[in-house]
Amino acid sequence: MTLARFDKWDWILSLSLALVVLLAVMLTSHLVGLVRDEGFYMRTAETTADYIQFSLDSFGRGQFAEPFSKRTITRYFEFNSEHPTFVKNLFGLSHFLFYKKLQWLSFVDSIRLVAALFAAATAFLVYLFGRRFFSRMVAIASVPLLFTMPHIFFHSHLACFDVPILFFWAATFILYAIYLVERRAGLAFWIAVLFGWAMATKHNVYFIPPLLALLWLVMHFLHYRSLDARHKGFVGFFRAVPLPLWLMPAVSLPVFFLSWPWLWYDTVKRFGNYLAFHTYHVNYTNYYFGQELSVAPFPFSYPWGMTFFTTPAPQLVCFFAAIALFLYWLFGRGRTPVERHIGALLFIGALFPIFLIALPSVPIFGGIKHFFTGQPILLTAGLAVVLEGAAQLARRWPKLRKETAQGLVVAAALFALIVPNAKFVMHGAGFFNALIGGAQGAAENYMQRNFWGYDILPLCPVLNAVAPPGARVFVMGYAEGLNWNSFLYLKREGHLRNDIQGTNELRDADFAFFFYEKQNESVLYDLYREFGTARPLELSETDSVYFSALFGRVK
């Protein structure tokens, strides 16, 4: 297997596409409401920005050790210490620079910028993968096709860990695949650094080293006969271990540790608490074909079915094509050991995240964002197969250039994806594809279409217009609606009037937000009874399917 060079034009094209993605995300940020998670992470960004300011002040006073003392670290990093801080540090830095100091961006956008940058980095990564393994056309086309998947585009906005970890997951597998071909020590080092940051972003990636090691072991003994003599025998075995696997403990672990100041003191206890939190993570109820998934065991089909019905049909075809390609690399006749290794590697990188959530005992706590991390790999490789098919057909018409045929089909795909993306730009997490019947088909089948109070922006102007001064609004905080921080940040961002107060008690409320989730429908009945009306002041809908509503008390 030989990889294509990444030349000057590739740098220009990839960086341009990354910039377009960055702008597209930032320019649509005002359309996406604040999800519950963002309430926590934006609060963390504030404390991290305070930490940066405190550190600068300490340095200014000549107290160079003070920012690193146990007291300081505990003060600034205790909040939300159940999650590592690499991305939260970036949230804080961006907030400090672009909101507090330069005032170039609003409060929310200064933090969301980090997610947008990770989306841009993913665009670059996808280009790199497409270009080096397939062709420039695949590289260019993969980027817009990835970001016209409504779930990916939606999550690219959020100041959360989901798109960062999508980037890190895909990057680790793609760069490791490149390493297997090129065996460059510098690349191995950067894979390890990247993996350290990935560990300091989210625990999803802890599975990667065992997977890579196990796969290498299988491939090593499967192709033992064809190995170089220096890779045989006891010593040769250790010599043959890919360098990134050696560097992961040596480099990634220190990078992880350095990225997370909370672990610098009481390391064992705090790391233990972190592991325990995620080992016993609560399950958030989801609906799946009318089945309420609230306690394990969960159906094995859940993440597969959700992926099948939440991916636009053209991209879904690419997913299947990618699987076929990886299996062909792995099992096809005449393939080299490296090709087989890469076929298996990418197959695992693409599908393991889904397989993991499919295990009946693994909690489902956030829908597809927790298993979409392999999708950049699937989309790019699958598109390469599809465009190769276009090239095959184009050969039958000598006047039709291969690139023209490929360009036309990509343009047609993007054109077809305009309408669904426009419809779901505010409800990306509620997107379902044509195969289930879109929003209506999903609602008819009682699939989860909403979560955590993100669909609030269409309701805010109405509340601002009708609420008397000091009015109280029910925020549905106890039932997977808004959290307090999100509510406060909506006010700070100017979406809600400052005098409007939030409450979690219906009986104290003058108005109420209701975020539709089947499992919280009882809130709607309580609300009807308490307010004496079922008449909403405003509904947020797509294709006649409602996502959220605003009610006002009449009794």
Next chain:
Amino acid sequence: MPARLSTAFFILFVGAILTTGIFWLFLSDRHGFTAQDEPLIAEVLNREFRQGDIIFPAPDWDIGFTRYLRDGITDISYTLHAFTKEELSDLNNNGVNVLWFVVDSEERWNDLRDRLALREQGRFPAGRSLVIKAQPAGDAVAKLFDFTDDLAQAKEVYFADANGNRDNCSWDRDRWKCGNQEWQYVGPQRTLMAGRWQKANWAHPRTERTLHVVFENTVGATALVIGTSFLERAYREENGKPVRVAVTVDGKELLKYDNENIKKLYRHRIALPEGAQMIDLSFWVKFDGARHFVFNGYLGK
């Protein structure tokens, strides 16, 4: 990769483009209530709806017509899909209250009518949509005494421990009050029983004590229907204990089962012995943490 395979994927991709384009341009919003129909639907309901009636919209994901409803109409159920015809017929209050079905097409109404054995009593066209007045047509037991509507007429309500020591509950406005805690009562409410919105009595049991709700059969009933279930907060609690339910008639136990900690409506219909007098519904739990439990049902013929 073999050329045939990549060509096949290309053809699939083109098919997916066409499917996507056509669906999202022309077909994605083809069901539901039209903007023109919504005020017409509300007009019918505003005029015809009486207290105690229930409105079932189908589809239940399009609530646009509620924008035009008058205040006071709050009994709208989005849970029709979960009901069996027997369970729906339990809602029938001898025809006193009306079930309204708001449907977006004749076809949907036909499906509902057939699945739930509904008998149409009136029809109000609202543009392309329909507002249908209907009653369950099944072989429902004629309702003589409703455990929820007639809860105040319970002979006695009390908790008893294993030694027979009693804590009596007393009727207080709209419920049997059984203690100082907010949850210690037996009282009617509308709630979701395993996803079916209906009337039921809150009956949170207490650790190692048996809650007895005793009714006197003054109506000469020959049959009893009982429904029990945990509410969401309870069954979403892992390792929650089951509630043991028993129906005893004149000292003889006719029904006993464990209501497991799952999302399920347990519904039983039993024949009462000739001349049955005292009917004791009892509920026991090993540990009462988050045991949000409800029951309903009736005596009939």
